[in-house]
Amino acid sequence: MGYIQRDGCNQGMLFPGLLDDFVLADQVCHVIDSFIERLDRSELEFERARAAETGRPGYDPRDELKQYLYDDLNQIRSSRRLESQYCRNVRS
Numbered sequence: 001m002g003y004i005q006r007d008g009c010n011q012g013m014l015f016p017g018l019l020d021d022f023v024l025a026d027q028v029c030h031v032i033d034s035f036i037e038r039l040d041r042s043e044l045e046f047e048r049a050r051a052a053e054t055g056r057p058g059y060d061p062r063d064e065l066k067q068y069l070y071d072d073l074n075q076i077r078s079s080r081r082l083e084s085q086y087c088r089n090v091r092s
Contacts, residue, residue, distance in 0.1 A: 003060040029070055036066050 046061040076082045
């Protein structure tokens with residue numbers, strides 16, 4: 001079983017427009033996304049965790065690394081603060 005697939009930033013959602021259209025152009029999340037996507041995953045020795053037969057597949061390690069870098073750069077230590085940062089970075 002593969003990783004849990006996320007919706008791409010350029011994939012249409014249930015609401016009009018693309019998710020990437022709602023994120024301000026000067027946000028660091030664009031830089032993090034581009035940087036991580038260009039890394040050679042095998043060179044970093046990302047190993048795939050195996051879920052139990054009844055378990056759900058794991059998240060892609062690249063997505064988790066993006067999340068970790070974003071949190072670290074913004075000194076985010078709690079899920080509530082993380083949520084407020086996401087709300088700030090997405091245009092309303």
